[in-house]
Amino acid sequence: EAGVAQSPRYKIIEKRQSVAFWCNPISGHATLYWYQQILGQGPKLLIQFQNNGVVDDSQLPKDRFSAERLKGVDSTLKIQPAKLEDSAVYLCASSFGEASEAFFGQGTRLTVV
Amino acid sequence: GQQLNQSPQSMFIQEGEDVSMNCTSSSIFNTWLWYKQDPGEGPVLLIALYKAGELTSNGRLTAQFGITRKDSFLNISASIPSDVGIYFCAGDPGGGADGLTFGKGTHLIIQP
Numbered sequence: 001e002a003g004v005a006q007s008p009r010y011k012i013i014e015k016r017q018s019v020a021f022w023c024n025p026i027s028g029h030a031t032l033y034w035y036q037q038i039l040g041q042g043p044k045l046l047i048q049f050q051n052n053g054v055v056d057d058s059q060l061p062k063d064r065f066s067a068e069r070l071k072g073v074d075s076t077l078k079i080q081p082a083k084l085e086d087s088a089v090y091l092c093a094s095s096f097g098e099a100s101e102a103f104f105g106q107g108t109r110l111t112v113v
Numbered sequence: 114g115q116q117l118n119q120s121p122q123s124m125f126i127q128e129g130e131d132v133s134m135n136c137t138s139s140s141i142f143n144t145w146l147w148y149k150q151d152p153g154e155g156p157v158l159l160i161a162l163y164k165a166g167e168l169t170s171n172g173r174l175t176a177q178f179g180i181t182r183k184d185s186f187l188n189i190s191a192s193i194p195s196d197v198g199i200y201f202c203a204g205d206p207g208g209g210a211d212g213l214t215f216g217k218g219t220h221l222i223i224q225p
Contacts, residue, residue: 004155033212035212040217040218041116041215041217041218042116042117042119042201042203042215042216042217042218043156043201043213043215044116044215045211045212045213045214048211048212056211056212091155091156093155098144098205098207099205099211099212099213100144100146100161100205100213102213103158104155104156104157105155106153106154106155107153107154107155109153
C-alpha cells in the first residue's frame with residue numbers, strides 16, 4: 001500500500017516570498033492533517049480536514065498560512081508571505097478517523113533565508 | 114499550543130543497555146502513542162496505548178499508559194545501533210478532532 005506522499009522534499013526561499021506544499025494521502029483516508037515541526041521540537045498540528053471540510057484550524061496562523069483540500073483527496077498548504085520563523089519541516093498525515101491511526105509522510109523541509 | 118513534558122531530552126548509552134523515557138501531561142488523554150523519527154523521515158508509530166494502566170510490548174519495546182491518564186513511559190531493552198533516533202510521545206484526546214499533541218522528543222545516541 002502506498003504511503004502518504006509529499007512534495008517537494010526540500011524548499012529554500014527568501015523571506016516575504018510565497019511557497020506551497022502538496023500532500024497526497026493514503027487512498028481512502030478521510031482525515032488529513034498538516035503538522036509543523038520546528039527543529040528540536042515535536043510536530044504541532046496546524047490544520048485538520050475531514051474529507052474537504054476543516055475540522056480544526058485553531059493553530060493555523062491565518063494571516064499568512066492557508067490550506068485547502070479540494071475534492072477531499074489531495075491537499076495544499078500555502079505560506080504567503082514567508083517569515084524566517086516559518087523554517088521547519090511540514091508533515092502531512094492521514095487516517096481513516098482517529099488521529100492515533102494516522103500515517104505520516106516524509107515531510108517538506110522549508111528553509112526561509 | 115500545549116506540548117507534553119518528555120524526558121530525558123537526550124540519552125547517550127552503550128549498545129546492549131536498557132533505555133527508559135517518559136512523558137507527562139497536565140491534561141488527560143484517551144490514547145498515548147510512542148513514535149520514532151529517523152533523519153529526513155516522518156514519525157513512525159511504535160506502540161499505541163488505549164486504556165489506563167495498559168502495558169504493551171512490541172519486541173524489545175514496552176510502554177505503559179499511566180493510571181491517571183496523564184503520563185506514559187517507554188522502555189527499550191538491549192539497545193542495538195538501529196535504535197538510534199528521536200523518540201516522541203504523543204497524546205490523542207479522542208473524539209476525532211484536535212489531532213495529536215507531541216512531546217519535544219528524546220534523542221537516543223548509542224555508542225558502540
